[in-house]
Amino acid sequence: MNQTNNIISAVDIGTTKIVAIIGKKEDNGKFRILGLGKAPSKGVKRGNVLNIDETINSIKIAVEGAEQKAQTKITDVFVGIAGQNIKCIRNSGYINRPSYDQEITQQDVDYLTQDQFRIGLEPGKEIIHVLPQSYSVDGENGVKPVGICGKRLEGTFHIVIGNTMNIKNLKRCIERAGLHLKNLILEPLASSYATLTEDEKEAGVVLVDIGGGTTDIAIYYEGTVCHTAVIPLGGNVITSDIKSAYNILEKYAEEIKIKYGSALAEAITNDDVVTVPGVSGRSAKEISEKNLANVIQARLEEIIGSIEFQIENSGFADKLGAGIVLTGGGSLQKNLPQLISFITGHEIRIGFPVQHLNSEVQDDVNQPMFSTSIGLMMIGHEKMLKTNTETVGSPATNTEISEKTTGVTDDTEIDDKSEKKKKKQKRPKVPGERNKFIDRLSSFFDDSDTKINE
Secondary structure (H helix, E strand, O other), X not given: OOOOOOEEEEEEEOOOEEEEEEEEEOOOXXXXXXXXXXXXXXXXXXXXXXXXXXXXXXXXXXXXXXXXXXXXXXXXXXXXXXXXXXXXXEEEEEEXXXXXXXXXXXXXXXXXXXXXXXXXXXXXXEEEEEEEEEEXXXXXXXXXXXXXXXXXXXXXXXXXXXXXXXXXXXHHHXXXXXXXXXXXXXXXXXXXXXXXXXXXXXXXXXXXXXXXXXXXXXXXEOOEXXXXXXXXXXXXXXXXXXXXXXXXXXXXXXXXXXXXXXXXXXXOOOOOEEEEOOHHHOOOEEEEHHHHXXXXXHHHHHHHHHHHHHHHHHXXXXXXXXXXXXXXXXXXXXXXHHHHHHHHOOOEEEXXXXXXXXXXXXXXXXXXXXXXXXXXXXXXHHHHHHHXXXXXXXXXXXXXXXXXXXXXXXXXXXXXXXXXXXXXHHOOOOOOHHHHHHHHHHOOOOHHHOOOOO
Protein backbone atom coordinates (compact mmCIF):
# COMPACT_ATOMS: atom_id res chain seq x y z
CA MET A 1 0.00 0.00 0.00
CA ASN A 2 1.28 3.43 -0.92
CA GLN A 3 1.15 5.60 2.18
CA THR A 4 0.43 8.78 0.18
CA ASN A 5 -2.38 7.67 -2.13
CA ASN A 6 -3.77 4.56 -0.39
CA ILE A 7 -3.24 2.31 -3.38
CA ILE A 8 -3.76 -1.39 -2.63
CA SER A 9 -2.38 -4.25 -4.69
CA ALA A 10 -3.08 -7.97 -4.53
CA VAL A 11 -2.11 -11.16 -6.35
CA ASP A 12 -4.38 -14.17 -6.77
CA ILE A 13 -2.32 -17.27 -7.62
CA GLY A 14 -4.71 -19.81 -9.08
CA THR A 15 -4.40 -23.10 -10.95
CA THR A 16 -5.46 -21.73 -14.34
CA LYS A 17 -4.55 -18.07 -14.06
CA ILE A 18 -2.63 -15.58 -11.95
CA VAL A 19 -4.29 -12.19 -11.46
CA ALA A 20 -2.68 -8.99 -10.21
CA ILE A 21 -4.98 -6.12 -9.26
CA ILE A 22 -4.34 -2.52 -8.23
CA GLY A 23 -7.11 -0.42 -6.70
CA LYS A 24 -7.97 2.52 -4.53
CA LYS A 25 -10.85 3.13 -2.14
CA GLU A 26 -12.70 6.35 -2.89
CA ASP A 27 -14.66 8.71 -0.68
CA ASN A 28 -17.97 6.97 -1.44
CA GLY A 29 -16.62 3.80 0.18
CA LYS A 30 -16.29 1.86 -3.07
CA PHE A 31 -13.16 0.77 -4.90
CA ARG A 32 -11.82 2.04 -8.18
CA ILE A 33 -9.85 -0.57 -10.11
CA LEU A 34 -6.77 1.19 -11.48
CA GLY A 35 -5.19 -1.80 -13.17
CA LEU A 36 -5.73 -5.50 -13.65
CA GLY A 37 -3.34 -7.97 -15.26
CA LYS A 38 -3.54 -11.72 -15.71
CA ALA A 39 -1.35 -14.51 -17.03
CA PRO A 40 -1.76 -18.26 -17.53
CA SER A 41 -0.71 -20.20 -14.45
CA LYS A 42 1.66 -22.97 -15.49
CA GLY A 43 3.43 -23.84 -12.26
CA VAL A 44 0.46 -24.33 -9.89
CA LYS A 45 -1.75 -27.37 -9.44
CA ARG A 46 -4.76 -27.44 -7.13
CA GLY A 47 -3.51 -24.37 -5.31
CA ASN A 48 0.00 -25.67 -4.65
CA VAL A 49 3.16 -24.37 -6.30
CA LEU A 50 4.90 -27.18 -8.20
CA ASN A 51 7.22 -25.17 -10.44
CA ILE A 52 8.88 -22.13 -8.85
CA ASP A 53 10.32 -20.61 -12.04
CA GLU A 54 7.13 -20.86 -14.09
CA THR A 55 5.06 -19.42 -11.25
CA ILE A 56 7.47 -16.50 -10.81
CA ASN A 57 7.34 -15.75 -14.53
CA SER A 58 3.53 -15.76 -14.53
CA ILE A 59 3.44 -13.46 -11.49
CA LYS A 60 5.76 -11.00 -13.22
CA ILE A 61 3.63 -10.96 -16.38
CA ALA A 62 0.41 -10.37 -14.42
CA VAL A 63 1.97 -7.62 -12.27
CA GLU A 64 3.49 -5.85 -15.28
CA GLY A 65 0.10 -5.87 -16.99
CA ALA A 66 -1.59 -4.32 -13.96
CA GLU A 67 1.18 -1.73 -13.54
CA GLN A 68 0.95 -0.62 -17.16
CA LYS A 69 -2.80 -0.04 -16.90
CA ALA A 70 -2.51 1.71 -13.53
CA GLN A 71 0.57 3.72 -14.55
CA THR A 72 2.18 2.99 -11.21
CA LYS A 73 4.71 0.58 -9.72
CA ILE A 74 3.79 -1.70 -6.83
CA THR A 75 5.95 -3.41 -4.23
CA ASP A 76 3.70 -4.57 -1.40
CA VAL A 77 1.02 -7.16 -2.19
CA PHE A 78 -1.61 -9.20 -0.41
CA VAL A 79 -1.70 -12.77 -1.68
CA GLY A 80 -4.40 -15.42 -1.60
CA ILE A 81 -3.75 -18.98 -0.52
CA ALA A 82 -5.82 -22.11 -1.06
CA GLY A 83 -4.84 -25.68 -1.88
CA GLN A 84 -6.00 -29.21 -1.24
CA ASN A 85 -4.03 -29.42 2.02
CA ILE A 86 -5.85 -26.55 3.74
CA LYS A 87 -7.71 -27.80 6.81
CA CYS A 88 -9.71 -26.19 9.59
CA ILE A 89 -10.30 -27.09 13.22
CA ARG A 90 -12.33 -25.61 16.06
CA ASN A 91 -10.60 -24.81 19.32
CA SER A 92 -11.41 -23.08 22.59
CA GLY A 93 -9.22 -21.19 25.01
CA TYR A 94 -9.45 -19.03 28.13
CA ILE A 95 -7.51 -16.63 30.31
CA ASN A 96 -8.02 -15.81 34.00
CA ARG A 97 -7.72 -12.13 34.84
CA PRO A 98 -6.59 -10.63 38.16
CA SER A 99 -9.91 -9.27 39.39
CA TYR A 100 -13.66 -9.37 38.80
CA ASP A 101 -13.79 -5.57 39.06
CA GLN A 102 -11.49 -4.76 36.13
CA GLU A 103 -12.94 -4.22 32.66
CA ILE A 104 -11.84 -6.53 29.88
CA THR A 105 -9.71 -4.67 27.35
CA GLN A 106 -8.97 -5.23 23.70
CA GLN A 107 -5.49 -6.30 24.78
CA ASP A 108 -7.03 -9.16 26.76
CA VAL A 109 -9.00 -10.28 23.72
CA ASP A 110 -5.95 -10.01 21.46
CA TYR A 111 -3.86 -12.03 23.90
CA LEU A 112 -6.45 -14.80 23.98
CA THR A 113 -6.55 -14.83 20.16
CA GLN A 114 -2.77 -14.86 19.79
CA ASP A 115 -2.55 -17.68 22.31
CA GLN A 116 -4.29 -19.93 19.78
CA PHE A 117 -1.15 -19.81 17.62
CA ARG A 118 0.60 -21.84 20.31
CA ILE A 119 -1.57 -24.95 20.00
CA GLY A 120 0.19 -28.16 19.05
CA LEU A 121 0.24 -29.07 15.36
CA GLU A 122 1.53 -31.97 13.31
CA PRO A 123 5.04 -31.53 11.89
CA GLY A 124 5.03 -29.55 8.68
CA LYS A 125 1.80 -27.73 9.51
CA GLU A 126 1.34 -24.00 10.10
CA ILE A 127 -1.55 -21.81 11.23
CA ILE A 128 -2.74 -19.38 8.55
CA HIS A 129 -5.69 -17.74 10.32
CA VAL A 130 -7.32 -17.70 13.74
CA LEU A 131 -10.93 -16.57 13.32
CA PRO A 132 -12.81 -15.62 16.51
CA GLN A 133 -16.33 -17.06 16.61
CA SER A 134 -17.74 -16.32 20.07
CA TYR A 135 -16.74 -15.22 23.55
CA SER A 136 -18.00 -15.78 27.07
CA VAL A 137 -17.21 -14.01 30.34
CA ASP A 138 -17.58 -15.91 33.61
CA GLY A 139 -19.89 -18.41 31.92
CA GLU A 140 -22.08 -15.83 30.18
CA ASN A 141 -22.13 -16.74 26.47
CA GLY A 142 -22.52 -14.56 23.38
CA VAL A 143 -21.05 -11.40 24.89
CA LYS A 144 -18.94 -8.66 23.37
CA PRO A 145 -16.18 -8.85 25.99
CA VAL A 146 -14.48 -5.45 25.67
CA GLY A 147 -15.68 -3.18 28.50
CA ILE A 148 -17.34 -5.95 30.51
CA CYS A 149 -16.14 -6.71 34.03
CA GLY A 150 -15.17 -10.29 34.67
CA LYS A 151 -12.37 -12.64 35.59
CA ARG A 152 -12.52 -15.60 33.19
CA LEU A 153 -12.54 -14.76 29.47
CA GLU A 154 -13.21 -17.69 27.13
CA GLY A 155 -13.31 -17.83 23.35
CA THR A 156 -14.11 -20.25 20.56
CA PHE A 157 -12.01 -20.01 17.41
CA HIS A 158 -12.00 -21.32 13.85
CA ILE A 159 -8.39 -22.13 12.98
CA VAL A 160 -7.17 -22.54 9.40
CA ILE A 161 -4.08 -24.72 8.93
CA GLY A 162 -1.87 -25.21 5.88
CA ASN A 163 1.31 -27.03 4.88
CA THR A 164 4.47 -25.14 5.82
CA MET A 165 6.18 -26.22 2.59
CA ASN A 166 3.38 -24.84 0.41
CA ILE A 167 3.31 -21.58 2.36
CA LYS A 168 7.06 -21.09 2.08
CA ASN A 169 7.03 -21.88 -1.65
CA LEU A 170 4.30 -19.29 -2.19
CA LYS A 171 6.25 -16.68 -0.22
CA ARG A 172 9.41 -17.51 -2.16
CA CYS A 173 7.66 -16.99 -5.50
CA ILE A 174 6.39 -13.56 -4.45
CA GLU A 175 9.78 -12.44 -3.15
CA ARG A 176 11.69 -13.69 -6.20
CA ALA A 177 9.21 -11.83 -8.40
CA GLY A 178 10.49 -8.62 -6.78
CA LEU A 179 7.51 -8.06 -4.48
CA HIS A 180 7.05 -7.80 -0.72
CA LEU A 181 4.43 -10.07 0.78
CA LYS A 182 2.25 -8.20 3.26
CA ASN A 183 -0.05 -11.07 4.23
CA LEU A 184 -1.37 -14.42 3.09
CA ILE A 185 -5.17 -14.56 3.09
CA LEU A 186 -7.34 -17.64 2.68
CA GLU A 187 -9.02 -17.31 -0.72
CA PRO A 188 -12.61 -18.27 0.23
CA LEU A 189 -12.52 -15.53 2.88
CA ALA A 190 -11.42 -13.03 0.23
CA SER A 191 -14.14 -14.17 -2.18
CA SER A 192 -16.78 -13.82 0.54
CA TYR A 193 -15.68 -10.23 1.20
CA ALA A 194 -16.28 -9.34 -2.43
CA THR A 195 -19.59 -11.14 -3.00
CA LEU A 196 -21.58 -11.62 0.23
CA THR A 197 -23.79 -9.06 1.92
CA GLU A 198 -23.95 -8.55 5.67
CA ASP A 199 -27.57 -9.75 5.69
CA GLU A 200 -26.53 -13.01 4.04
CA LYS A 201 -23.77 -13.56 6.57
CA GLU A 202 -26.24 -12.94 9.39
CA ALA A 203 -28.93 -15.26 8.01
CA GLY A 204 -26.52 -18.06 7.17
CA VAL A 205 -24.92 -18.59 3.78
CA VAL A 206 -22.46 -20.83 1.95
CA LEU A 207 -19.92 -19.18 -0.34
CA VAL A 208 -18.77 -21.61 -3.06
CA ASP A 209 -15.88 -20.42 -5.22
CA ILE A 210 -15.38 -22.80 -8.15
CA GLY A 211 -11.93 -22.24 -9.58
CA GLY A 212 -9.79 -24.10 -12.06
CA GLY A 213 -8.08 -26.48 -9.63
CA THR A 214 -10.07 -26.22 -6.40
CA THR A 215 -13.52 -25.39 -5.08
CA ASP A 216 -13.31 -23.16 -2.01
CA ILE A 217 -16.02 -23.02 0.64
CA ALA A 218 -16.78 -20.56 3.44
CA ILE A 219 -19.88 -20.84 5.65
CA TYR A 220 -21.18 -17.85 7.62
CA TYR A 221 -23.81 -17.68 10.34
CA GLU A 222 -24.76 -14.76 12.57
CA GLY A 223 -22.13 -12.63 10.84
CA THR A 224 -19.23 -14.96 11.68
CA VAL A 225 -17.30 -17.43 9.57
CA CYS A 226 -18.06 -20.88 10.96
CA HIS A 227 -16.46 -23.27 8.48
CA THR A 228 -13.95 -23.19 5.64
CA ALA A 229 -12.77 -25.93 3.30
CA VAL A 230 -10.90 -26.45 0.04
CA ILE A 231 -12.09 -29.26 -2.25
CA PRO A 232 -9.35 -30.47 -4.65
CA LEU A 233 -11.71 -30.47 -7.63
CA GLY A 234 -12.49 -27.62 -10.01
CA GLY A 235 -13.15 -26.72 -13.61
CA ASN A 236 -9.96 -28.41 -14.81
CA VAL A 237 -11.22 -31.91 -13.99
CA ILE A 238 -14.29 -31.29 -16.16
CA THR A 239 -12.04 -30.24 -19.04
CA SER A 240 -9.92 -33.33 -18.46
CA ASP A 241 -13.02 -35.56 -18.54
CA ILE A 242 -14.10 -34.09 -21.87
CA LYS A 243 -10.62 -34.52 -23.29
CA SER A 244 -10.50 -38.18 -22.25
CA ALA A 245 -14.08 -38.98 -23.29
CA TYR A 246 -13.62 -37.77 -26.87
CA ASN A 247 -9.83 -38.05 -27.34
CA ILE A 248 -9.41 -34.39 -28.26
CA LEU A 249 -6.86 -31.74 -27.37
CA GLU A 250 -7.24 -29.98 -24.04
CA LYS A 251 -7.63 -26.54 -25.63
CA TYR A 252 -10.61 -27.77 -27.67
CA ALA A 253 -12.10 -29.49 -24.61
CA GLU A 254 -11.95 -26.20 -22.69
CA GLU A 255 -13.43 -24.29 -25.60
CA ILE A 256 -16.47 -26.52 -26.12
CA LYS A 257 -17.04 -26.69 -22.35
CA ILE A 258 -17.39 -22.92 -22.21
CA LYS A 259 -19.29 -22.38 -25.47
CA TYR A 260 -21.57 -25.41 -25.68
CA GLY A 261 -21.41 -27.15 -22.32
CA SER A 262 -24.30 -27.48 -19.89
CA ALA A 263 -24.42 -28.65 -16.29
CA LEU A 264 -27.87 -30.17 -16.82
CA ALA A 265 -28.26 -32.75 -19.58
CA GLU A 266 -32.05 -32.66 -19.35
CA ALA A 267 -31.98 -29.03 -20.46
CA ILE A 268 -30.63 -30.06 -23.88
CA THR A 269 -33.68 -30.78 -26.02
CA ASN A 270 -32.08 -30.68 -29.47
CA ASP A 271 -29.81 -32.99 -31.41
CA ASP A 272 -27.16 -30.38 -32.21
CA VAL A 273 -23.55 -31.46 -32.56
CA VAL A 274 -20.25 -29.66 -32.02
CA THR A 275 -17.44 -30.06 -34.56
CA VAL A 276 -13.94 -30.32 -33.11
CA PRO A 277 -10.82 -30.13 -35.34
CA GLY A 278 -8.73 -33.29 -35.60
CA VAL A 279 -5.12 -33.54 -34.47
CA SER A 280 -2.49 -32.51 -37.08
CA GLY A 281 -4.80 -32.53 -40.08
CA ARG A 282 -6.81 -35.61 -39.11
CA SER A 283 -10.54 -35.67 -39.71
CA ALA A 284 -12.76 -33.57 -37.46
CA LYS A 285 -14.91 -35.08 -34.72
CA GLU A 286 -18.56 -34.43 -34.09
CA ILE A 287 -19.75 -34.39 -30.49
CA SER A 288 -23.38 -34.38 -29.42
CA GLU A 289 -24.25 -31.50 -27.09
CA LYS A 290 -26.45 -33.91 -25.12
CA ASN A 291 -23.54 -36.32 -24.58
CA LEU A 292 -21.24 -33.42 -23.72
CA ALA A 293 -23.71 -32.28 -21.05
CA ASN A 294 -23.80 -35.80 -19.59
CA VAL A 295 -20.01 -35.78 -19.16
CA ILE A 296 -20.08 -32.35 -17.51
CA GLN A 297 -23.02 -33.17 -15.24
CA ALA A 298 -21.44 -36.39 -13.98
CA ARG A 299 -18.34 -34.58 -12.73
CA LEU A 300 -20.31 -31.64 -11.33
CA GLU A 301 -22.49 -34.00 -9.32
CA GLU A 302 -19.31 -35.32 -7.69
CA ILE A 303 -18.19 -31.78 -6.83
CA ILE A 304 -21.64 -30.90 -5.49
CA GLY A 305 -21.57 -34.05 -3.38
CA SER A 306 -18.31 -32.85 -1.81
CA ILE A 307 -19.89 -29.45 -1.17
CA GLU A 308 -22.87 -31.12 0.53
CA PHE A 309 -20.51 -33.15 2.70
CA GLN A 310 -18.74 -30.00 3.89
CA ILE A 311 -22.07 -28.31 4.64
CA GLU A 312 -23.25 -31.30 6.70
CA ASN A 313 -19.87 -31.59 8.41
CA SER A 314 -19.99 -27.93 9.45
CA GLY A 315 -23.08 -28.46 11.61
CA PHE A 316 -24.88 -25.50 10.02
CA ALA A 317 -26.83 -27.29 7.28
CA ASP A 318 -30.18 -26.30 8.82
CA LYS A 319 -29.19 -22.68 9.42
CA LEU A 320 -28.62 -21.44 5.87
CA GLY A 321 -31.36 -18.87 5.46
CA ALA A 322 -29.59 -17.26 2.50
CA GLY A 323 -28.74 -20.50 0.71
CA ILE A 324 -25.64 -20.74 -1.50
CA VAL A 325 -23.74 -18.04 -3.37
CA LEU A 326 -21.63 -19.21 -6.31
CA THR A 327 -18.62 -17.34 -7.60
CA GLY A 328 -15.37 -18.05 -9.42
CA GLY A 329 -14.87 -18.79 -13.11
CA GLY A 330 -16.59 -22.18 -12.86
CA SER A 331 -19.80 -20.63 -11.55
CA LEU A 332 -20.69 -19.43 -15.05
CA GLN A 333 -21.23 -22.94 -16.40
CA LYS A 334 -24.62 -22.98 -18.08
CA ASN A 335 -27.48 -24.36 -15.91
CA LEU A 336 -25.18 -24.87 -12.91
CA PRO A 337 -27.42 -22.96 -10.43
CA GLN A 338 -30.36 -25.16 -11.40
CA LEU A 339 -28.36 -28.36 -10.87
CA ILE A 340 -27.04 -27.29 -7.46
CA SER A 341 -30.47 -26.12 -6.33
CA PHE A 342 -32.03 -29.42 -7.45
CA ILE A 343 -29.46 -31.51 -5.54
CA THR A 344 -29.07 -29.43 -2.36
CA GLY A 345 -32.52 -27.85 -2.08
CA HIS A 346 -31.00 -24.42 -1.37
CA GLU A 347 -31.59 -21.13 -3.15
CA ILE A 348 -28.71 -20.16 -5.43
CA ARG A 349 -27.37 -16.87 -6.73
CA ILE A 350 -24.25 -15.95 -8.68
CA GLY A 351 -21.93 -13.64 -6.71
CA PHE A 352 -20.51 -10.63 -8.54
CA PRO A 353 -18.19 -8.10 -6.85
CA VAL A 354 -20.06 -5.10 -8.33
CA GLN A 355 -21.52 -4.00 -4.97
CA HIS A 356 -18.05 -2.90 -3.85
CA LEU A 357 -16.92 -1.27 -7.11
CA ASN A 358 -17.63 2.24 -8.34
CA SER A 359 -20.18 2.89 -11.09
CA GLU A 360 -17.50 3.34 -13.73
CA VAL A 361 -16.20 -0.21 -13.37
CA GLN A 362 -15.78 -2.05 -16.65
CA ASP A 363 -17.77 -5.19 -17.33
CA ASP A 364 -14.63 -7.25 -17.83
CA VAL A 365 -13.63 -6.58 -14.19
CA ASN A 366 -17.05 -7.23 -12.66
CA GLN A 367 -16.82 -10.97 -13.17
CA PRO A 368 -17.02 -13.90 -10.71
CA MET A 369 -13.54 -15.02 -11.78
CA PHE A 370 -12.12 -11.84 -10.20
CA SER A 371 -14.02 -12.07 -6.90
CA THR A 372 -11.00 -13.42 -5.03
CA SER A 373 -8.68 -10.71 -6.38
CA ILE A 374 -11.07 -7.92 -5.44
CA GLY A 375 -11.68 -9.49 -2.01
CA LEU A 376 -7.92 -9.63 -1.37
CA MET A 377 -7.71 -5.95 -2.17
CA MET A 378 -10.60 -5.13 0.17
CA ILE A 379 -9.15 -7.08 3.11
CA GLY A 380 -5.74 -5.56 2.41
CA HIS A 381 -7.23 -2.07 2.61
CA GLU A 382 -8.78 -2.76 6.03
CA LYS A 383 -5.57 -4.24 7.35
CA MET A 384 -3.50 -1.29 6.19
CA LEU A 385 -5.95 1.23 7.64
CA LYS A 386 -5.72 -0.49 11.01
CA THR A 387 -1.95 -0.68 10.85
CA ASN A 388 -1.60 2.97 9.84
CA THR A 389 -3.83 4.00 12.74
CA GLU A 390 -1.77 2.09 15.28
CA THR A 391 1.74 2.64 13.86
CA VAL A 392 1.76 5.64 11.56
CA GLY A 393 4.80 5.73 9.30
CA SER A 394 6.13 2.30 10.25
CA PRO A 395 6.01 -0.74 7.99
CA ALA A 396 3.58 -3.44 9.05
CA THR A 397 4.40 -7.02 9.84
CA ASN A 398 2.09 -9.95 10.34
CA THR A 399 2.13 -9.53 14.09
CA GLU A 400 1.35 -5.81 13.85
CA ILE A 401 -1.84 -6.26 11.86
CA SER A 402 -4.80 -6.64 14.19
CA GLU A 403 -8.04 -8.29 13.16
CA LYS A 404 -10.41 -5.99 14.99
CA THR A 405 -11.96 -4.83 11.72
CA THR A 406 -11.71 -7.82 9.39
CA GLY A 407 -12.21 -10.70 11.77
CA VAL A 408 -9.16 -12.44 10.28
CA THR A 409 -6.10 -13.02 12.40
CA ASP A 410 -2.88 -13.11 10.45
CA ASP A 411 -0.23 -15.78 10.34
CA THR A 412 2.16 -14.77 13.11
CA GLU A 413 5.40 -16.17 14.32
CA ILE A 414 6.00 -15.79 18.03
CA ASP A 415 9.25 -14.09 18.82
CA ASP A 416 10.77 -16.63 21.18
CA LYS A 417 13.59 -14.30 22.10
CA SER A 418 11.20 -11.57 23.29
CA GLU A 419 9.15 -14.10 25.22
CA LYS A 420 12.25 -15.36 27.01
CA LYS A 421 13.24 -11.84 27.97
CA LYS A 422 9.79 -11.14 29.38
CA LYS A 423 9.83 -14.34 31.39
CA LYS A 424 13.31 -13.59 32.66
CA GLN A 425 12.29 -10.11 33.80
CA LYS A 426 9.19 -11.42 35.58
CA ARG A 427 10.93 -14.40 37.27
CA PRO A 428 10.12 -14.28 41.00
CA LYS A 429 13.04 -14.44 43.34
CA VAL A 430 13.56 -17.65 45.27
CA PRO A 431 14.43 -17.09 48.93
CA GLY A 432 17.51 -18.56 50.54
CA GLU A 433 20.75 -19.93 49.18
CA ARG A 434 19.03 -21.50 46.16
CA ASN A 435 18.17 -18.01 44.91
CA LYS A 436 21.84 -16.93 45.09
CA PHE A 437 22.95 -20.02 43.21
CA ILE A 438 20.40 -19.41 40.44
CA ASP A 439 21.44 -15.77 40.14
CA ARG A 440 25.12 -16.71 39.83
CA LEU A 441 24.29 -19.38 37.27
CA SER A 442 22.07 -17.03 35.21
CA SER A 443 24.89 -14.51 34.87
CA PHE A 444 26.76 -16.91 32.59
CA PHE A 445 23.89 -16.97 30.07
CA ASP A 446 22.42 -14.06 28.14
CA ASP A 447 19.22 -14.59 26.18
CA SER A 448 20.16 -11.71 23.88
CA ASP A 449 22.99 -13.82 22.49
CA THR A 450 20.69 -16.63 21.51
CA LYS A 451 19.95 -16.92 17.81
CA ILE A 452 16.97 -18.83 16.56
CA ASN A 453 17.38 -20.54 13.21
CA GLU A 454 14.41 -19.86 11.02
